[in-house]
Amino acid sequence: xxxxxxxxxxxxxxxxxxxxxxxxxxxxxxxxxxMPMIDQISGLLxxxxxxxxTSERDLVNSILSAxxxxxxxxxxxxxxxxxxxxxxxxxxxxxxxxxxxxxxxxKLVDLYHQALQAKLKAAGSDGSSSETExxxxxxxxxxxxxxxxxxxxxxxxEVKAVKNGIALTDSADKxxxxxxxIIRIVVKSIARERQTAQGFLISxxxxxxxxxxxxxxxxxxxxxxxxxxxxxxxxxxxxxxNLSNATQSATSIVExxxxxxxxxxxxxxxxxxxxxxxxxxxxxLIASFEFINERVNQLESKVNNYKKRLxxxxxxxLLDGLTKLPNRAAFDDKYNQEFxxxxxxxxxxxxxxxxxxxxxxxNDKYGHSAGDKTLQVIARALxxxxxxxxxxxxxxxxxxxxxxPGMPLEEANGPLEKIRKTIKSIPxxxxxxxxxxxxSLGATQLKEGDTPLTAFDRADDALYEAKNSGRDRVCLRQ
Numbered sequence: 001x002x003x004x005x006x007x008x009x010x011x012x013x014x015x016x017x018x019x020x021x022x023x024x025x026x027x028x029x030x031x032x033x034x035m036p037m038i039d040q041i042s043g044l045l046x047x048x049x050x051x052x053x054t055s056e057r058d059l060v061n062s063i064l065s066a067x068x069x070x071x072x073x074x075x076x077x078x079x080x081x082x083x084x085x086x087x088x089x090x091x092x093x094x095x096x097x098x099x100x101x102x103x104x105x106x107k108l109v110d111l112y113h114q115a116l117q118a119k120l121k122a123a124g125s126d127g128s129s130s131e132t133e134x135x136x137x138x139x140x141x142x143x144x145x146x147x148x149x150x151x152x153x154x155x156x157x158e159v160k161a162v163k164n165g166i167a168l169t170d171s172a173d174k175x176x177x178x179x180x181x182i183i184r185i186v187v188k189s190i191a192r193e194r195q196t197a198q199g200f201l202i203s204x205x206x207x208x209x210x211x212x213x214x215x216x217x218x219x220x221x222x223x224x225x226x227x228x229x230x231x232x233x234x235x236x237x238x239x240x241x242n243l244s245n246a247t248q249s250a251t252s253i254v255e256x257x258x259x260x261x262x263x264x265x266x267x268x269x270x271x272x273x274x275x276x277x278x279x280x281x282x283x284x285l286i287a288s289f290e291f292i293n294e295r296v297n298q299l300e301s302k303v304n305n306y307k308k309r310l311x312x313x314x315x316x317x318l319l320d321g322l323t324k325l326p327n328r329a330a331f332d333d334k335y336n337q338e339f340x341x342x343x344x345x346x347x348x349x350x351x352x353x354x355x356x357x358x359x360x361x362x363n364d365k366y367g368h369s370a371g372d373k374t375l376q377v378i379a380r381a382l383x384x385x386x387x388x389x390x391x392x393x394x395x396x397x398x399x400x401x402x403x404x405p406g407m408p409l410e411e412a413n414g415p416l417e418k419i420r421k422t423i424k425s426i427p428x429x430x431x432x433x434x435x436x437x438x439x440s441l442g443a444t445q446l447k448e449g450d451t452p453l454t455a456f457d458r459a460d461d462a463l464y465e466a467k468n469s470g471r472d473r474v475c476l477r478q
Contacts, residue, residue: 014044018204025211026296028289031219063092066108073115080114083107102187109180116176159185163337207299211292218288225281229274236270239263320394322372323379331393331401335452338391338403342446350412351455352402352443353463354382354419357471359398362437366430371398374437378423385419409445409476416441416474424472438472445478 021037067088071081087107095104159182166178243263318330326334335351342349356378363371375398382392382400391403404412420439428435442463446455462477469475 014041017041017044018208021208022296022299025215025292031215034215060092060095063104063108064088070108070111070115073118076115077118080111080118084111087111102191105187106184109183113176113180117173163333164340166337203302204299207295210295214288214291214295218284221284222281225277225284229277232270232274232277236267236274239267239270243267323375323394325379325383325400326391326393328393328395331391331395331403334391334393334403335401335456338405339446339450339452339455341405346448348406348408349446350404350407350409350443351446351459352404352412352416352441353395353456353459354400354402354439354441355463355467356398357438357440357467362430362435366435370430374428377426377428378437378439381422381426382419385422387415409443409478412443412445413474413476416443420472420474440466440471441474442466443474443476447478 017037017040021034021041024034024037067084070076070084071088076084087104091104091107162178162181162185165174243260246259246263318326318333320327338349341347356374359371359374362374375394379392379394379400382402386392386402387404389405390407391405393401395401404415407415420441423437423439426437428437440463442459442461442465444455444458444462458477462475465477466473466475
């Protein structure tokens with residue numbers, strides 16, 4: 001029962017202890033040596049239980065707080081207000097498991113939606129340019145948030161449709177609908193992932209319980225057989241001693257022969273019985289170990305499948321493994337979204353392609369580990385040097401790309417020069433030798449008639465110009 005509490009979330013320490021326990025069973029560790037491991041695992045499971053209780057309490061408090069704030073909203077429809085009061089007074093008290101919070105949260109989100117619609121209806125909308133700009137900014141923020149989330153492949157089309165809808169809308173209602181759609185996808189993904197983890201841990205719990213029962217049964221049977229063997233050995237020793245005494249006291253060959261024949265027959269039966277008991281114990285141990293080995297192999301297969309699932313999820317992430325910046329797939333997604341927004345609003349968007357100068361020589365002179373470290377340092381510096389609304393990604397190799405929404409090209413030179421100088425000032429040192437590393441930047445602005453490819457090619461041409469004119473510079477291309 002305590003182990004089942006672990007299905008509420010994975011814990012590294014618990015996983016490690018269970019792995020050691022499984023390894024000990026595989027190696028055939030003596031039973032008494034398993035008890036400390038079991039005690040440690042029980043302690044970790046108790047901690048999991050306490051942590052879960054705390055998390056559940058915090059979640060209840062958060063929902064209550066959000067609901068009470070919503071109750072204070074003016075203009076909330078009467079039906080919505082009644083539903084909200086019922087949710088806070090009754091429904092939240094009926095929650096018995098974490099998954100029961102999911103429909104509760106969906107209801108709360110729907111109530112927020114209704115409250116916002118009521119406020120918008122009361123306030124009206126004059127379609128002013130400032131409101132349009134605000135919608136565009138909200139759309140960008142929502143797209144940035146959705147890009148940071150990781151979704152399973154089976155909902156990728158649904159997520160893509162929501163993102164495209166965000167990029168093309170200038171309506172608060174539609175943005176709110178998109179927000180709710182993303183929240184629901186996230187909630188469903190969390191519930192499914194939790195169910196997968198729960199199933200895995202329940203299977204793990206069942207397997208460990210079966211192993212424990214097998215070990216206990218084998219141990220009890222071994223004790224019973226050992227007790228019978230000890231009794232039988234005592235009988236054999238006693239009969240041998242009696243035979244020795246009787247031999248010494250015999251007065252004739254006939255008497256001695258009869259005595260020896262009787263005792264040998266009795267000893268023979270005892271020896272056969274001892275061999276039977278030993279064979280029984282051996283067979284029971286072999287059967288037990290074969291069962292344990294089979295279950296451990298099945299458990300290892302399930303663990304490998306679960307690891308594979310986690311690995312696939314990690315690879316579906318839109319982060320570059322080395323620099324921890326968004327990768328090319330993330331950039332392509334973001335770039336297309338910005339292009340949709342530009343085609344609707346004609347707002348300024350500057351596209352920048354950045355390349356590390358003479359990067360190949362760093363790898364050749366100081367090794368690929370030095371090159372990797374260089375990219376990591378530059379990536380951190382680039383991320384720290386841009387605005388919150390900008391988007392930086394590793395495009396591939398030593399090349400980075402930067403999107404600057406709301407930035408006209410004629411105003412981009414100053415911020416880009418600042419980025420260039422920041423990288424140049426970083427004190428790199430390889431093999432006790434100071435090395436100056438610089439970057440070249442090519443920038444352009446989205447304009448009428450562009451496609452994503454033509455705009456990118458223009459920025460790439462600007463980078464090529466910067467490279468050919470001496471590197472360590474910024475080139476702009478209209």
